[in-house]
Amino acid sequence: xxxxxxxxxxxxxxxxxxxxxxxxTMAVANxxxxxxxxxTEASCCGASHLQDYDDFLSLVLNARNIAYAEKHGLTMxxxxxxxxxxxxxxxxxxxxxxxLKAKVNAKLGEVxxxxxxxxQVIHFLYAIIDDFGLDKIKEMVxxxxxxxxxxxxxxxxxxxxxxxxxETHKKAENPYNPTSLDDLIIACGGVNVDYTEKNxxxxxxxxxxxxxxxxxxxxxxxxxxxxxNADWMxxxxxxxxxxxxxxxxxxxxxxxxEVSLPVLHMQQMLGLALGCTNEExxxxxxxxxxxxx
Amino acid sequence: xGTHKITTxxxxxxxxxxxxxxxxxPYYKEYNMEVTSEEVVLDILNRIKWDHDGSxxxxxxxxxxxxxACAIKVNGRSTLACKESMKDMIELFGNEIILxxxxxxxxxxxxxxxxxxxxxxxxxxxxxxxxxxxxxPEAEHLVSPExxxxxxxxxxxxxxxxxxxxxPVVEINDDFMGPAAFAAAYRFEADVRxxxxxxxxxxxxxxxxxxxxxxxxxECQEACPKDVNPIEKITKLHNMIFAKAVAxxxxxTRHAVGFKHSIAxxxxxxxxxxxxxxxxxxxxxxxxxxxxxMFTKGKIVxxxxxxxxxxxxxxxxxxxxxxxxxx
Numbered sequence: 001x002x003x004x005x006x007x008x009x010x011x012x013x014x015x016x017x018x019x020x021x022x023x024x025t026m027a028v029a030n031x032x033x034x035x036x037x038x039x040t041e042a043s044c045c046g047a048s049h050l051q052d053y054d055d056f057l058s059l060v061l062n063a064r065n066i067a068y069a070e071k072h073g074l075t076m077x078x079x080x081x082x083x084x085x086x087x088x089x090x091x092x093x094x095x096x097x098x099x100l101k102a103k104v105n106a107k108l109g110e111v112x113x114x115x116x117x118x119x120q121v122i123h124f125l126y127a128i129i130d131d132f133g134l135d136k137i138k139e140m141v142x143x144x145x146x147x148x149x150x151x152x153x154x155x156x157x158x159x160x161x162x163x164x165x166x167e168t169h170k171k172a173e174n175p176y177n178p179t180s181l182d183d184l185i186i187a188c189g190g191v192n193v194d195y196t197e198k199n200x201x202x203x204x205x206x207x208x209x210x211x212x213x214x215x216x217x218x219x220x221x222x223x224x225x226x227x228x229n230a231d232w233m234x235x236x237x238x239x240x241x242x243x244x245x246x247x248x249x250x251x252x253x254x255x256x257x258e259v260s261l262p263v264l265h266m267q268q269m270l271g272l273a274l275g276c277t278n279e280e281x282x283x284x285x286x287x288x289x290x291x292x293x
Numbered sequence: 294x295g296t297h298k299i300t301t302x303x304x305x306x307x308x309x310x311x312x313x314x315x316x317x318x319p320y321y322k323e324y325n326m327e328v329t330s331e332e333v334v335l336d337i338l339n340r341i342k343w344d345h346d347g348s349x350x351x352x353x354x355x356x357x358x359x360x361x362a363c364a365i366k367v368n369g370r371s372t373l374a375c376k377e378s379m380k381d382m383i384e385l386f387g388n389e390i391i392l393x394x395x396x397x398x399x400x401x402x403x404x405x406x407x408x409x410x411x412x413x414x415x416x417x418x419x420x421x422x423x424x425x426x427x428x429x430p431e432a433e434h435l436v437s438p439e440x441x442x443x444x445x446x447x448x449x450x451x452x453x454x455x456x457x458x459x460x461p462v463v464e465i466n467d468d469f470m471g472p473a474a475f476a477a478a479y480r481f482e483a484d485v486r487x488x489x490x491x492x493x494x495x496x497x498x499x500x501x502x503x504x505x506x507x508x509x510x511x512e513c514q515e516a517c518p519k520d521v522n523p524i525e526k527i528t529k530l531h532n533m534i535f536a537k538a539v540a541x542x543x544x545x546t547r548h549a550v551g552f553k554h555s556i557a558x559x560x561x562x563x564x565x566x567x568x569x570x571x572x573x574x575x576x577x578x579x580x581x582x583x584x585x586x587m588f589t590k591g592k593i594v595x596x597x598x599x600x601x602x603x604x605x606x607x608x609x610x611x612x613x614x615x616x617x618x619x620x
């Protein structure tokens with residue numbers, strides 16, 4: 001197989017509040033022989049909030065990020081569900097609206113850039129599943145996670161809206177019955193746990209404006225995984241991770257029940273199975289201690 | 294005749310049963326049936342009532358996806374029973390199908406719920422054209438096709454409640470108006486004939502009940518059987534709230550604006566500064582305990598170490614030239 005190469009859009013949290021996500025992404029890519037070329041020019045995607053204030057500016061900034069991936073002639077890989085949504089939604093809107101695309105390009109032209117629409121935008125989870133292949137992952141697993149019940153937490157923006165599903169991966173994920181993360185858990189040798197909240201919202205985006213709502217959603221998610229007998233949770237989204245890992249105190253108070261589980265990034269889970277060290281995966285950067293290894 | 298072939302499958306239906314007048318708790322009753330590939334979910338509801346238990350209750354009327362009466366949940370997925378093919382449901386969820394009302398906590402009898410909260414919230418947004426009608430007009434009031442397009446299909450809503458009861462915030466926060474009310478608000482705000490001024494926007498701008506409490510989960514978009522796409526309208530309302538100067542200076546609006554400030558300065562988002570800017574210097578204090586825990590784990594970047602995007606001058610220039618909103 002030809003070496004897989006992607007343009008990596010890290011997003012902001014990988015550089016700030018979830019350093020372990022960046023570390024584990026690079027460690028896993030290294031193990032799998034995937035080359036990730038970091039788009040150091042990229043800006044914040046606006047996290048689905050900038051668009052509430054200034055939709056056009058949000059489009060221009062996301063189009064600029066994709067334009068840099070296009071310059072490399074590579075597919076853009078994201079490692080955050082919300083970055084994925086904002087980038088893929090921008091692409092969807094510009095590729096289906098020539099007038100809007102021209103308006104955005106008029107702005108990008110001022111800084112010598114152009115959005116062409118030639119690069120795909122996919123989350124790293126789907127790059128691994130679709131391009132690398134789970135069969136090959138299975139062959140490469142050196143430390144199968146067979147002792148663990150693992151609760152997948154999908155994160156809204158990778159599975160909804162379904163209008164983007166066919167554009168971002170080969171096997172369209174159904175938001176009501178997603179399977180990608182379960183498949184990855186199984187490929188890593190783990191036992192995938194089924195629970196109601198696995199495809200529900202963690203509340204991250206309303207944390208400041210509606211703290212009680214956000215805390216209850218977080219609490220419900222962790223409680224659901226605990227009740228399904230999970231040893232830990234895994235998520236492809238660093239924003240979900242922040243909520244589930246750092247906010248369990250508020251969540252426990254909000255739902256009136258002590259809830260807490262270690263939460264791993266999907267890259268960390270894969271890294272463990274592939275034999276990466278705890279240091280490489282940044283496991284010490286978790287607020288809820290990763291106490292099972 | 295063509296080659297179309299009707300197939301059948303054995304399905305176990307676990308059906309929510311509850312009678313608020315007699316039962317303390319709801320229960321699930323199982324019905325095993327042979328289902329044909331031609332049937333829709335409503336056919337199953339009918340067969341339960343006609344063949345198994347005459348007391349089984351549900352709402353139905355038009356049978357054509359227009360009246361919105363038969364919305365229920367199939368394996369947790371909001372759906373119009375008359376529109377949803379059983380074949381698709383079996384493909385998606387397998388041969389065990391769970392039928393529940395849209396909202397379990399609002400169940401009255403079996404699939405029937407009390408939708409009072411939905412209608413109250415709907416009424417709050419003045420879901421009608423606010424306009425002084427000239428009783429003796431001298432000319433037609435023409436609305437151009439482009440102006441109609443601006444409604445973005447928000448007028449297709451049939452008030453079935455599928456999105457409202459799929460919304461996790463509605464489930465938690467009794468005051469939250471919900472996606473259907475917001476879509477209705479947008480439908481009339483976007484109408485060129487409307488003269489409601491800022492009254493409707495002010496209603497949806499209120500903290501705890503309005504658009505700012507949306508968690509952006511996209512459940513409403515998935516749930517809508519008419520492709521109204523309520524979350525798209527919620528974003529539009531956010532934009533209108535800023536554009537028409539209805540926005541008040543609070544944590545929610547500062548949170549949206551804060552992204553622009555941060556991007557203009559660093560390219561990337563300064564997470565700590567966003568929280569401080571949104572909450573204010575006093576409000577930010579409640580985040581200190583979590584921030585300390587995060588700091589000890591190396592999850593907080595101090596201001597002087599804040600990373601910046603390469604070619605930041607491009608970003609600064611674009612923020613300046615492409616900004617369309619003011620606040």
